[in-house]
Amino acid sequence: MEQNINLREYLDILKRRRIIVVIIMVIFLLLGVYKTYVNYVSYVPTYKSNITVRINTSKNVGKKKKSENDEDNNQSSPYSTYNVAMNQSIASSYKSLASSPNVTNIIASSLKVSSAEVGSISVSQREDMAEFIDISVINRNKEMAKKVAKMVPEAFNQELIRLVGFDCVEVVYEASDSSLIGRSRDVTLLKSAGIGVVVSIFFVLLAECLDTKIVTPDDVNKYWNYQLIGTVPLDKEFSKGKHSKK
Template sequence: MEEVSIKELFFILAKRKKVIFLITVVSILTSGIVSFFILTPEYETFTTLMVGKPRDYGSSDSQLDYNDVLLNQKLVPTYGQLVKSRLVTDEVIKNLELDLTPKEFEEKVNVNLVNDTEIIKVEVVDEDPKLAVAISNETAEVFMKTVKEKMKVENVQVIDRAQEPEKPIKPRPKLNMAIAGVLGFMISIFIIFLIEYLDSTIKTPDDVEKYLDLPIIGTIPNVED
């Protein structure tokens, strides 16, 4: 198998450095144009809830003991599913007069359960930051009403209400451009090596000895007029 030295690799890259520069720059510029002018910014906000124990569970003792805490933590996933149930989503859509289907609503709303706690985080992503806040807070309100009625929960309250985000979570132009630059650089190197591999022309005296296995008797210099 033919071996190529590191020196030869650098020589190949240096010979076609303009190709590397051009592809890398085009990749960065394309990513920047798409990120700044084509992709629609999306904003994220969240409301944090803490859910207490159901009225019918646990002891009658008013003091919350360790078993009650464990029970609450086990029930948190159930509450999380309730947040995204049609019972809640349909009422939120109706209250806010949203032009959304239940499926579209579910794509905007994510329920994040904080491990080993009684905390539920209702996260909402939308192109309109004000609408994201409204959906997040209204979902929390409807959920609190529903969980009290359906599951007889004693204590459910909002810890943090949603606030209007100042910056979008995506697109992230700088990150996208950096990634595009790296990919463009790697693609350009791949293209250069592919071209070099497919190029079977003889360019130097060394190529004659290397590929034709013939001795070099002499060379004719290139004399300019």
């Protein structure tokens, strides 16, 4: 029962201070509309191209005829347990090199563009096949996204040769055609409305706390602990000045 009474009190407070609520909400909604418009005008489409590579430490080993007595041939097989474990280890430890500044600089130098024009490169390792690495390139230029994606494996391979001495990056799936990244839903206006509600409630409660005027009979009991004995009804006709005309 107490909770219902408190809720009604808060609703009465908001009703009395509705001017504050309206002003603050209008301000924040206008700011939200302006920010949404700015986001719409400044939106630049971006494109994404994907390529998949595999770490294969035996990619340059010549094919040999299988022999039951040839143990070296077993180790040189890309599907041997030894090579699979090594490939997965290298992929886990060095996959971040594909998106490193060095790789970006190598690609930028080859394309004769600045590093900023290369765009964003992201990598992810597959859980089911850990030696496979998916590489995504995001760029504002549709053609540039695919060009960069094509060049990432070679630049990545150069970095691996320099650091661990392995020429082991091979392309599994060629770079895909650049696709437009869908524009995310702009919720700026909803956020502004939510902030406006919070701020308006804060200022309403602040104004109520700073207001020491006696407005209701409950205020008398609240401040002086006096019990209400009775009330005098308001004569609306007298308040409008009708009695003065008689």
